[in-house]
Amino acid sequence: MSGIESGIRIWELSKTFPSTYEAFDQIDIFRTDANYSALYDQLRQYGHPRPKTPVYPQVSTSFQQALEGIALSGQDTKEILDQSVERINAKLERYTRGK
Numbered sequence: 001m002s003g004i005e006s007g008i009r010i011w012e013l014s015k016t017f018p019s020t021y022e023a024f025d026q027i028d029i030f031r032t033d034a035n036y037s038a039l040y041d042q043l044r045q046y047g048h049p050r051p052k053t054p055v056y057p058q059v060s061t062s063f064q065q066a067l068e069g070i071a072l073s074g075q076d077t078k079e080i081l082d083q084s085v086e087r088i089n090a091k092l093e094r095y096t097r098g099k
Helices: 004-014 021-025 034-046 056-072 077-096
Strands: none
Touching: 004 021, 021 034, 056 077
């Protein structure tokens, strides 16, 4: 699922962005269409792989909740971020016990 050929095939079948730059480079629309080209340029310049962690879903959810709480609800930044760290650490604890 993360190779060049599979990335191209996934794009062809579902229009899901490939996971390698090499696959992007072999798909014409990312070179010929101004909108797709701009998306690819943004991804190439600013995109980062997600962190490797077994609790990524909790990290993602906690991050989203923190942003929403701070930006949309005006909640206290430090308090919201501390709560997020506590939730993530609690999930991580199950993977670090006994090590």
